[in-house]
Amino acid sequence: QVQLVESGGGLVQPGGSLRLSCTASGFMFSRYDMRWYRQGIGKERELVASVSRAGDSTNYGDSVKGRFTISRDNAKNTVYLQMNSLVLEDTAVYFCNARSFLFGTEYWGKGTLVTVSP
Numbered sequence: 001q002v003q004l005v006e007s008g009g010g011l012v013q014p015g016g017s018l019r020l021s022c023t024a025s026g027f028m029f030s031r032y033d034m035r036w037y038r039q040g041i042g043k044e045r046e047l048v049a050s051v052s053r054a055g056d057s058t059n060y061g062d063s064v065k066g067r068f069t070i071s072r073d074n075a076k077n078t079v080y081l082q083m084n085s086l087v088l089e090d091t092a093v094y095f096c097n098a099r100s101f102l103f104g105t106e107y108w109g110k111g112t113l114v115t116v117s118p
Contacts (some may be wrong), residue, residue, distance in 0.1 A: 001026050002024075002025070002026035002027050002107050002116055003025045003026055003079060003109075004022055004023075004024050004096045004097075004107055004108065004109035004110075005022065005023050005024075005095050005110075005111045006020060006021070006095070006110070007020070007021050007022075007112060008020040008021050009112030009114045010113075010114070011117060012086055012116055013116075013117070013118060014086060014087055014088060014116055014117075014118060015086065016086050017083060017084045017085075017086065018083045018086065019080060019082050019083070019089060020036070020080065020081040020083065020094055020112060020114075021078055021079075021080055021112070022034070022036075022079045022080075022081075022109055022112075023076070023077055023078045024077045024079075024096075024107075025077065027098070027105075029074060029077040029098070030053060030054075030074040030102060031053060031087070031100055031102065031103070032053065032098040032100045033051070033052055033053055033087070033098070033100070033101075034050065034051050034072055034097065034098055034099075035047060035048075035050040035051075035083045035099065036050075036070060036097070037094070037095045037097055038090075038092035038093065038094045038095065038114075039091075039095070040091060040092040040093075043092070045095070046063075047061055048060070048061050048064055048068065048081070048094070049061065049064065049068055049069075049103045050070065051070045051071065051072050051079065054074075055071060055072045058070050058071075063089070064083075064090075068081060068083050069081070069082040069084075070080075070082075079096060081094065083114070086114075086116045088116050089116075090114060090116050091114060091115050092108055092113075093111040093112065093113050093114075094111060094112050094113075094114055095101075095108055095109055095110075095111045096108070097109075097113065107110075
């Protein structure tokens with residue numbers, strides 16, 4: 001059974017930090033590009049960050065560049081999102097996504113809520 005389970009969300013003050021984790025099971029994690037998306041209330045889902053299968057290539061949305069860092073540990077089947085200097089606009093549900101163009105498959109987690117509030 002394929003699962004992507006996010007954790008690490010919560011309430012944080014502006015300027016604070018959080019580290020999200022997403023642990024995968026049921027598929028060949030190291031063969032999948034991994035992404036973090038987020039969706040705020042009344043907003044469209046947006047791509048936050050992505051990391052290649054080997055972890056040697058990353059990309060970030062403009063709104064998080066320089067503040068967020070995506071990484072992965074293929075031995076632990078886990079992808080991380082380190083979020084620093086959080087601002088109110090970072091409030092959203094954060095989703096983990098796994099995608100393989102080779103296999104033509106894509107999986108989503110259920111999300112973890114991040115709330116940035118004074």
